[in-house]
Amino acid sequence: MGRSHRHLPPLTAAELADIYDRHPLPVVLQLLWEIHRLRSTIRRANQVRLMIGTRxxxxxxxxxxxxxxxxxxxxxxxxxxxxxxxxxxxxxEGEPQGRLKRRRRNGD
Structure with a gap:
């Protein structure tokens, strides 16, 4: 039983990074942060799924x-x-990573 997709295929993290590299604009960065927030929600949903199991x-x-x-x-x-x-x-290499390290330490 096939599903029809009304959406384009999801973008990988590498594809999103490439978009920003090609268009390093504040509005693109804002959209990428929103995508990050939504992906964090997906990760939490996956954690819930793994905790409660399919049954x-x-x-x-x-x-x-x-x-x-x-x-x-x-x-x-x-x-x-x-x-x-x-x-x-x-x-x-060698660039300060403060913000990234802080976020990763907080679980993001």
């Missing part, structure tokens, strides 16, 4: 909704993307 989730949600939820989460590249050089703090 519990299936029992507490209407038929088909849990399965779709899992399919949507499984299709999210932010759950499997390798870190980009910027996320690793390796963009410029």
């Amino acid at each position: 519990v989730g299936s029992a507490n949600t209407p038929a088909g909704i849990w399965e779709r939820f899992e399919q949507d989460l499984d299709a999210e590249p932010c759950l499997t993307d390798p870190l980009t050089p910027r996320q690793k703090g390796l963009l410029h």
